[in-house]
Amino acid sequence: MLYEMIFAGFGGQGVLSMGKLIAYAAMKEGKEVSWMPSYGPEMRGGTANCMVNISDDPISSPVVNEYDVVVALNLPSLKKFENKVKKGGILIWESSTIKDPPTRTDIKVYPLRAVELANTELKNGQVMNMLILGSLVKLINVVKKESLVVALKETLPERHHKLIPLNEKAIDLGMSKV
Amino acid sequence: MREGYEVVYKRPKSLIETRMHYCPGCFHGTVHKLLMEVLDEMEIVEKTIGVCPVGCSVFAYDYMNVDMQEAAHGRAAAVATAISRLHPDKYVFSYQGDGDLAAIGTAETIHACNRGENIVFIFINNGIYGMTGGQMAPTTLKGQITTTSPHGRDPINAGMPLKMSEIVSGFDGVAYVERVSCNTAGNARKTKKALEKAMKISEQKIGTSFIEVISNCPSGWKCTPVQSLDWIKDEQIPYFPLGVIKEPGK
Amino acid sequence: MGEIRFMKGNEALAEAAIRAGMQGYFGYPITPQSEIVEYLAMQEPNHDYVLVHAESEVASINMLYGGAGAGSRVMTTTSSPGFSLMQEGVSYIACAELPCVIANISRGGPGLGTIQASQGDYFQAVKGGGHGDYNLIVLAPNSVQEMVDHTIMAFELADKYNTPALILTDGAIGQMMEKVVLPEPIEYKPNKPWATTGKTKDRERNYITSLYIKSEDMEQKNFKLQAKYKEIKENEVRFESYKIDDAEIIIVSYGVSSRTSKKVVDLAREKGIKVGLLRPITLWPFPTEEIARLSKLDSTKFFLSVEMSVGQMVEDVKLNVEGRKPVYMYGRTGGIMMTPEEILEYAVKKYEEG
Numbered sequence: 001m002l003y004e005m006i007f008a009g010f011g012g013q014g015v016l017s018m019g020k021l022i023a024y025a026a027m028k029e030g031k032e033v034s035w036m037p038s039y040g041p042e043m044r045g046g047t048a049n050c051m052v053n054i055s056d057d058p059i060s061s062p063v064v065n066e067y068d069v070v071v072a073l074n075l076p077s078l079k080k081f082e083n084k085v086k087k088g089g090i091l092i093w094e095s096s097t098i099k100d101p102p103t104r105t106d107i108k109v110y111p112l113r114a115v116e117l118a119n120t121e122l123k124n125g126q127v128m129n130m131l132i133l134g135s136l137v138k139l140i141n142v143v144k145k146e147s148l149v150v151a152l153k154e155t156l157p158e159r160h161h162k163l164i165p166l167n168e169k170a171i172d173l174g175m176s177k178v
Numbered sequence: 179m180r181e182g183y184e185v186v187y188k189r190p191k192s193l194i195e196t197r198m199h200y201c202p203g204c205f206h207g208t209v210h211k212l213l214m215e216v217l218d219e220m221e222i223v224e225k226t227i228g229v230c231p232v233g234c235s236v237f238a239y240d241y242m243n244v245d246m247q248e249a250a251h252g253r254a255a256a257v258a259t260a261i262s263r264l265h266p267d268k269y270v271f272s273y274q275g276d277g278d279l280a281a282i283g284t285a286e287t288i289h290a291c292n293r294g295e296n297i298v299f300i301f302i303n304n305g306i307y308g309m310t311g312g313q314m315a316p317t318t319l320k321g322q323i324t325t326t327s328p329h330g331r332d333p334i335n336a337g338m339p340l341k342m343s344e345i346v347s348g349f350d351g352v353a354y355v356e357r358v359s360c361n362t363a364g365n366a367r368k369t370k371k372a373l374e375k376a377m378k379i380s381e382q383k384i385g386t387s388f389i390e391v392i393s394n395c396p397s398g399w400k401c402t403p404v405q406s407l408d409w410i411k412d413e414q415i416p417y418f419p420l421g422v423i424k425e426p427g428k
Numbered sequence: 429m430g431e432i433r434f435m436k437g438n439e440a441l442a443e444a445a446i447r448a449g450m451q452g453y454f455g456y457p458i459t460p461q462s463e464i465v466e467y468l469a470m471q472e473p474n475h476d477y478v479l480v481h482a483e484s485e486v487a488s489i490n491m492l493y494g495g496a497g498a499g500s501r502v503m504t505t506t507s508s509p510g511f512s513l514m515q516e517g518v519s520y521i522a523c524a525e526l527p528c529v530i531a532n533i534s535r536g537g538p539g540l541g542t543i544q545a546s547q548g549d550y551f552q553a554v555k556g557g558g559h560g561d562y563n564l565i566v567l568a569p570n571s572v573q574e575m576v577d578h579t580i581m582a583f584e585l586a587d588k589y590n591t592p593a594l595i596l597t598d599g600a601i602g603q604m605m606e607k608v609v610l611p612e613p614i615e616y617k618p619n620k621p622w623a624t625t626g627k628t629k630d631r632e633r634n635y636i637t638s639l640y641i642k643s644e645d646m647e648q649k650n651f652k653l654q655a656k657y658k659e660i661k662e663n664e665v666r667f668e669s670y671k672i673d674d675a676e677i678i679i680v681s682y683g684v685s686s687r688t689s690k691k692v693v694d695l696a697r698e699k700g701i702k703v704g705l706l707r708p709i710t711l712w713p714f715p716t717e718e719i720a721r722l723s724k725l726d727s728t729k730f731f732l733s734v735e736m737s738v739g740q741m742v743e744d745v746k747l748n749v750e751g752r753k754p755v756y757m758y759g760r761t762g763g764i765m766m767t768p769e770e771i772l773e774y775a776v777k778k779y780e781e782g
Contacts, residue, residue: 020605024434027607033434035605060690062604065767155434227498227624239635245624247497248637249490250520256487257494261624263478264452264500268626286490289483 001031001056003142004064008049008081009073009094014129018071019050022133024155025147026054034062047076054142069140071132073114075100090139092132110135110178117173127170134174145171190214192223192243199237201308203403205393206234208360209302210241212370213271217244220377226269229258231283233275234308252283255290258297269380271298276317277307280342284316287342294351294385298376301342304393305414312398316340319413324398339417343390347424353385355423359392361410365420375425384426392418431610437575438463438602440610441505441531441595444579446471449616450529451500452478454491456510459543460599461533464505485510489517489530496526496592497636499623501583501616505531507599508549509540511557518592519558523638523649525656527586527620529579530564531595533602536736536763544763545599547683550740553596554712561650563657565593565664566711568682572606580611589660596711598736600684600765666709667718671697675704677775678722680745681734682708684765689734691768692775701779702727711741719748730754732775737761754778 005022007015016037023033037050051067053059066086072078072093078100085091085107093102095111102109112135118128137145148171152164179185189195193214200206217223223244230238232251239246249257254272262270279287279301290297306324307313314327317339321330331339347355354376358369369391376387392414394406401409435443442464445453455465465481472479478495482488488504495502506514511532521528532553536546553566565585567578575597582593627633640646671693672678681689686707696703706722708715722728730753733742742757749755758774760766 020434023605027432027434033605033607035434036600037603059606059687060694061688061768062600062606062684063688063765063767064691065769224628225626227626229494236639239633239637243627243633245627245633246635247494247624248524248635248639249493250516253486253490253493253517256482256490257497259480259487260452260454260478260491260494260502261498263480264495264498264502265625285483286487289487 003054003068003140004066005052005054005069005071006049006067006081006084007052007071008047008077011048013073014126015048015071015073016050018129018133019052021148021151021155022136022143023052023054025143025151028147028150029143031056032059034059036062047074049077069136071136072098073132074098078102092135094128094132110139112174112177114174117177118170121173122166122170124166127167130167130170131174134171135178137171138175138178145175190218192218194241194243196240198241200234201397203394203396203406204234205304205360205391206302208366209300209369209391209393210238212366213300213373214242216370216373216377220374222269222377225267226271227261227265229254229261229270229272231257231274231278232309233278235273235275235302236309238273252278252281253286254278255283255286255295255297255299259290259293259295262296266296266383269298269377270296271300273300274302275308276301276303276305276315280316280340287346291346291352291386291388292349294349294353296380296383297386298373298380299386299388300373301388301390302393303342303390303418304395304398305339306395306398308395308398312395312400319417341418343388343423346386346388351385352388352424353426354379354387355390356425357390357392357418357420357423359410359415359420361392361394361407379426390418392420430612433608433610434605435572435608436463436603436605437569437572437597438533439467440572440575440608441579442467442471443610444576445503445529445583446475446477447611447613448580448583449501449614450477450503450583451616452495452502454480454482454488454495454502454504456482456485456488456506458485458507458510460535460545460602461505461507461531463602464531464533485513486517489514489521492528492530493517493521493524493526496521496528497524497624499618499620499625501587501618503529503531505533507532508534508537508546511549511552515552515558518564519556519560519562520638521592522562522564523560523653524636525590525653526592526636527590528592529582529586529595530592531579531597533597533599535599536761542763543599545684545736545765546761546763547598547685547736548740548761549596550711550735550737553594554714554744562653563712565589565591565660567593567595568709568711569595569597569601570683570686570707571601572604573608575601576608576610585664589656591656591660596683598683599763661713664710665713665715665717667715668707668709670705670707672704672706672722674727675702676727676729677701677703677779678728678731679703679705679734679775680708680719680731680741681705682711682741685734685736688766688768689771692771695768695772696775699776701776703775714744714748716748719745720750723749723752728753730756730778732778733757734766734771735759736764736766
């Protein structure tokens with residue numbers, strides 16, 4: 001099993017942390033993982049992305065050119081990475097803010113109104129990324145939902161632990177939408 | 179010892195018995211001796227580590243019988259910082275010239291002083307680069323002739339001589355600053371007192387000490403040792419006045 | 429089994445230094461390695477090490493000299509422009525034969541360049557870097573786990589040979605996160621009778637210097653250094669081979685590029701092209717004999733140096749192939765990460781050209 005994934009969006013949308021979380025969860029399940037961020041000034045307000053590889057075997061290249069999974073949370077990311085989805089791969093895109101949908105037909109495309117759902121149903125736009133992660137783990141059997149919750153507990157600083165139930169709700173909501 | 183005689187003057191035990199490479203009349207020998215006397219009298223040789231960067235005194239480890247590190251030009255303050263931090267129970271001194279401390283090493287000097295490192299700076303200010311053959315230093319006086327200011331230091335081009343003691347005395351981290359000289363026997367005694375005071379402050383760990391020694395360079399100044407003493411009195415000291423600039427509790 | 433954590437390369441290096449018994453750290457922030465000083469600053473209250481946030485890389489490297497000379501296990505870290513600034517100090521440390529660890533989490537240049545990962549510091553790392561005849565032991569980790577392992581190894585090698593050890597990796601390895609297994613902390617007890625720790629009555633004074641003003645003395649010092657370097661070359665070459673035995677194309681690659689190259693090997697073999705990977709783990713000493721051996725095999729058609737530069741390590745590959753086989757180079761610069769596909773495409777093109 002090898003999943004090569006990229007999470008891309010604006011800085012501040014939580015793309016780096018959703019990548020970290022799924023990688024951490026996979027590590028807890030005994031898998032090999034790598035997380036490679038784009039870094040530097042572009043993290044702050046510009047586009048940000050992270051590549052995550054999850055595998056049963058040691059990971060050779062942390063950088064790849066085509067992905068099994070692309071998560072695009074803004075239009076520039078969608079434009080940049082739509083063509084990088086492997087044939088038959090998965091593209092999840094944020095459809096309440098991106099107005100220009102993807103066009104490929106040889107991949108599985110999942111629009112998700114994550115920003116809107118997070119704001120209306122959970123009253124907190126910040127957990128949008130968890131909602132997406134929920135959808136992702138429902139779509140592919142890469143990590144268990146429980147592992148994501150464990151990852152939240154072990155990676156969030158203690159002072160943010162009160163937010164874990166909300167994050168878990170977001171994951172559940174995401175799972176229910178695909 | 180001949181009967182009826184008593185020793186009134188001798189080489190300090192920790193000053194290594196060898197011929198110094200310093201030029202005749204140079205104050206380095208005097209300051210080395212005074213420093214070693216202080217360490218001997220305070221019985222802190224075992225607890226002292228010295229740093230001597232590039233300059234005439236880079237060979238100080240040939241004369242001072244204490245553990246020492248040579249340092250790159252200008253970097254003594256950084257080297258001494260690490261030694262002092264890793265050996266907080268030791269006395270650490272940094273023996274530097276003006277080109278070293280006040281030109282190439284200004285940043286290290288300023289920041290070590292500002293951090294209040296427990297270092298005793300011994301700043302030999304003779305207004306010239308001695309080792310490289312008499313070039314203009316940051317402390318060369320206005321109008322003073324050197325090989326790189328052959329028409330005299332022109333403040334329009336080179337600025338005015340840098341007053342390091344006044345600069346570092348402005349930092350909270352600095353406990354004690356005094357400017358001394360060795361141009362007279364009396365002044366040499368004051369230099370020794372200042373060195374002793376600095377070592378005692380180091381023991382208390384209350385901040386950096388900075389002793390500026392107004393010094394000479396007969397070779398670089400192209401004069402006799404006696405003439406160099408006149409230059410110190412008539413030219414240097416009026417611009418770099420001697421005395422305590424800052425001391426603990428005041 | 430040690431403690432398992434999910435860490436950034438930079439954090440892993442910092443944690444490994446703590447567990448190696450590091451006593452002093454001197455550093456200055458520069459992207460992409462600032463996490464190291466940040467991590468060590470955060471952890472400082474829990475440990476005994478001294479941490480100085482220096483005023484510049486020039487100060488850091490000279491603090492390193494002072495701390496190493498005073499007998500402590502010390503480290504500094506930086507990235508390319510900072511490493512350039514340090515070179516004078518590194519030369520002093522090499523000449524004074526002081527054990528210490530330096531890490532260069534390199535970025536793209538020349539000039540202010542880019543903060544993205546690069547391997548353009550190879551020359552500076554393996555050819556001395558500063559003035560005079562000297563070498564550093566250069567380790568090139570290619571994973572977060574190796575950031576841990578190599579940091580510990582660097583301290584040990586530095587102590588073994590009284591010489592500075594350099595960890596040369598790139599911003600990608602520094603910034604990426606992987607699973608690491610951390611070793612138990614060791615209690616480091618320095619045994620450095622030459623160090624400036626205060627002259628006790630039972631010994632002569634110690635002094636640390638790199639000054640040998642008499643030509644004859646300087647030459648003797650150089651002979652001594654070279655004898656040491658020879659010993660290091662004989663004992664400390666480390667490399668990793670992957671599917672090398674029957675390979676027609678030998679990729680030579682280190683750091684993050686070697687990870688990408690490993691994938692190239694597998695992709696090529698899926699196409700029926702026998703590619704193998706030789707990864708120098710020590711860039712200095714370089715695996716000269718292994719490269720020479722491979723160049724003499726009939727099965728070897730050519731070498732391909734894969735590096736994020738315009739071609740630096742390729743010169744050392746050529747030096748050891750000695751014209752027996754063609755040596756090519758594929759690289760990107762400016763912080764552009766190579767993909768396995770583009771390397772493979774180049775390799776196949778050269779293969780088909782015969």
